[in-house]
Amino acid sequence: MTHPIERAAPIARVTLQDVAREAGVSLATVDRVLNRRPGVREKTAARVQSAIARLGYRPDPVAARLARKETFRFCFILPTGTNTFMRILEEQVGATADWLLGQRAFIDILHVDVFDAEALATALEGLDPRYSGVAVVALDHPRVRAAIDDLVERGIAVVTLVSDAPTARRLRYVGIDNTAAGRTAATLIGRFSGGRKGTVAVIAGSLALRDHTERQFGFTQVLGSEYPHLTAVLAGESRDDAAQAQRLTESVIAAHPELVGIYNVGAGNRGVAAALEGAGKARDVIFVGHDLTPHSRRFLLRGIMDAVINQDPGHQARSAARILLAHCTGEPIVAEQERIGIDIFVRDNLP
Incomplete structure (x- = not known):
């Protein structure tokens, strides 16, 4: 009963x-x-x-803001281009904006070429003073850091998102530990290699992005110290463009017949997969990349990619908004809630 x-x-x-x-x-x-x-x-x-x-x-902070007719407006500065992860992140920022409406806070999205330091700094410098806070996919460049510091000086809180500028006066970085992510990629390729000797190619999106340089550093650190039978070579920078990633992969396949693995530090997994398939190397070369998207999911299922190191874009969007809102209202931040974890996906544990 x-x-x-x-x-x-x-x-x-x-x-x-x-x-x-x-x-x-x-x-x-x-x-x-x-x-x-x-x-x-x-x-x-x-x-x-x-x-x-x-x-x-x-x-009740919302009721108090309502009584004072107080609102907050935030700007999220996201990259231009075809990076699928960034498009997913933008969708999650939109979903977060719906939640913020109930908190009497609003989000605007501004698209900028974050690989271009001058363009990004100019966008930061020209932001409307009505913004209470900014979340930006940052480039670790002197002019960008100065622009962030100027915003903070003007009373506008800044959160760096996905990629950090740690010496700037930003309020907080919202993203994974990228050095740990790179170390993880090296461990995966090293273990998957089964003792085979050869070369592992590293394709960066841009070495001007802090997250990419930290990933590369962590990767070479572990590969060099724990897997001496593997040698890392930098294939070049793809600027997160699939066509450029494909060209770089084709070049490294031609130059290194002993190629054991590829670590794609940024976006452009479609280009790497296309080059591996075109050369008939999809089953021979270990391929580890970042971010679970519809494309990387398909590559895992087909056996082209061996592992994907993921960061949750929804968690990042919500965390950035919560941190900016808490700063504006004087409410405490729960540090553990805002920690962005690293997920590892292979074909057999896809969500």
Whole structure:
């Protein structure tokens, strides 16, 4: 015999009216005490504070902003181009914007060529002063860092997203530990190689992007120290373009007949896969790349890619928005909630 599930009644939020009733004072008196305005006797203020403590009253920040007719507007600066992960990230930013509406906060999206330091810095320098905060896929370049610092000086909080500029005065970096991601890629290729000797090609999106340089550093660090039978070579920079990634892969296949593996540091997995298939090397060369997209999922299922190192774009979009909103409202940040983890996907554990 089944029994109906008894659901607890929702706990009602304690209101200012409840505090006033408990303290035996008017609503206006409670408001004056909470906002530290004069005109309340010390004993009365103490009675109100005691009622607040007994009832566990917590101010409703959204209601307070509504009463003050206060809103926040954030700008998310995302890359131009055909990077599928960035398009997914943009979709998640849009979904986050829907949530923020209920918090009386709004998101605008600005597309910029983040590989171009001058273009990115110019976009940052020209941002409307009405913005309360900015989330930017950053380029670690002196002019970009200066532009970030200028925004902070003007009272606009800055969060770096996916790629960091750590010496700038940004509020926080939202993204994975990219050195650890590169080390992970080296471990995967090293173990998958089964002791075969040869070359592992590294294709970077741009060595001007901090996340790409950190991934490459972590990769070569582990490969050189733990897998001496493998030699890493830099094939070049693809600028996250699939056609350029294909050309680089074709060149490295031709130049290194002993090629054991390819680590694609950025986007452009479609180009790498096309070159491997075209050369008949899809089953012979270990291929590890980043970000689970419809394309990389298909390559895993077909056995062209061996592993994908993933970062959750939805988590990143929500985290950046939460951090900017918390900064504006003075609310605490839960550090563990905002930590972006590294996922490893192979064909057999695809979600």
